[in-house]
Amino acid sequence: MKKRQITIKDIAKSLNVAPSTVSRALADHPDISKETKELVLAFAKEHKYKPNALALSLRTSNTKTIGVILPQIVHFFFSSVLSGIEDEAEKAGYRVIISQSNEVFEREVRGAYTLQESRVCGVLASVAKTTTSFSHFQELIDSGVPVVFFDRICTGILTDRVVVDDYAGVQTAVEYLINTGCRRIAFYGSESHMPISRNRRMGYEDALRKHGIFVDKSLMTICNNYKDALAITPSMLNLPEPPDAFFAVNDETALGILNVVKAKGLKVPDQVSICGFTNNAIAEISNPQLTSVDQHGYEMGATSMRLLLDHIEGRRESDQIVNKIIKTNLVVRETTR
Amino acid sequence: MKKRQITIKDIAKSLNVAPSTVSRALADHPDISKETKELVLAFAKEHKYKPNALALSLRTSNTKTIGVILPQIVHFFFSSVLSGIEDEAEKAGYRVIISQSNEVFEREVRGAYTLQESRVCGVLASVAKTTTSFSHFQELIDSGVPVVFFDRICTGILTDRVVVDDYAGVQTAVEYLINTGCRRIAFYGSESHMPISRNRRMGYEDALRKHGIFVDKSLMTICNNYKDALAITPSMLNLPEPPDAFFAVNDETALGILNVVKAKGLKVPDQVSICGFTNNAIAEISNPQLTSVDQHGYEMGATSMRLLLDHIEGRRESDQIVNKIIKTNLVVRETTR
DNA sequence: TTGTACGCGTTATCAA
């Protein structure tokens, strides 16, 4: 039951004028007489005329649309970023098409392809964990579609990036733990090849070294979710020299640790400090409230979008690459001294 | 530096054939000779030809795009729904444009308008709290754009709806509390005029009445976030006859209650039972783990999308209205007996 | 087997 929407032609026919006249009247062109304008405007309003964005885009070669490729919408961090992107896009009069990869490489590629078919003006992307080949992104850039990577960037590709200062964020947090008296600090990280994972690990190691603390591999583990944290933490606590603090690369993991530690009867933060990363909504809600490194997802989204718009609207040399770094900040709550 | 993408015309010119020949070759039309086809396909592949979705949409009057209007992307429930929508849309070959209202009426209206300009094939919407006039949705429907409301529906408008069985969900949960020995059950709800709020309240009241328990207004309060729960709960506990159980319309609120109750030194669930709604990721992570009513956001999104597709692709009489109800289920964890 | 012409909805250009 597809009802065709009313067009300029329809208005023209009904009013016995030329389509071009209607177009000009609607655009408030100075050449059009007051009477014709009023006539057209009244008719358009009555029949709820809405310009066809497709036809407009085709004519102007400008879709006023940007595409977002991200791993998972449901994650707090990514949905925060998306929210920032959408708010900023709407302010600038751009539409937003989303494509979630669900961490599946093939779907990410398909998404990039579809966005290009849609002739988006630009793409904001955060790559899937399984992605190791980046030609789908390179193809976008080669076709003249600006791409800005956020968070999970793509080192192989020369383009704008917006990242959080993972390294400094972790280092600051770990130093805080050290300064509050912790000496055996465990690190729960991701094994991935992605820069963010490496940066966080380095931030941890360097903080220890800076304070002359031995980097003990037995305190470092691959663990980045709640369930695994429940499974792994008991053995950590049973070490001959157990940790007196934990740093986790996300808040779910930190809460897993917290729950195990509490169940063991250890006092938080008196005997064990815990610090997470992201500053998820859950950090504030946990008990005791979780100390965490705020990743400012919303701001990252808004910043990425603004960067992309600079490109799209020609406010910047296109061959100039910008790397924005979003400052993290440590939100000290109750799981640390 | 907007580089124009390669078109069928470009290919035609380079290969000295007519555009229509290229078009047919790309579509694997039987009339085209093998040689020409191979020639065209090879050239297209080499130059990374991608069909222009705009031109195609304009020709076929079919954008293969759907629009989503929702209050806030960052909420766990809504991002779950969105994820379900996107997955189902991608399966069916549809693009997804998002528009978040941030609970602001004017922005919701603008979103509906923009989606109509984009000539979306259909719209999935959940209305803002501040929305009391619905003409922007009616206008979509009047223009032949099918609309499916999810969760926060619009009673004034005759169209498909997908809701969770709030009433039954709450009733079941409250009955569970009653059956496990609770008698003074507090209710933390929303004051809104929206059906979901009313349904939940009725589910609560009816469960009590069914079991011959007096509906005590002093146990019912307007409270639907963590902070307010921290503020309000102490006075609840100081009532002459304090509650022995709490039901909250979302999980953040339930956790606020939980934290206050624990701080008071009351045993959960021995002295006080607590039940939330949504079954947020945080429910599993809290300590003790929160009993909650699972709202199945992802499934709601997927179901809504499928319903919309039935409409769009003509698999259903367009004047027939469908109300889908997503069954909730009570996930009993550790905050209830 | 391939080419020509048209239309989808719009606006800029030129002509009247």
Place this chain on the structure above:
DNA sequence: TTGATAACGCGTACAA
């Protein structure tokens, strides 16, 4: 002040 025309990229009915 208004109208006719062409073009954006594509597919298809019709002609060759």
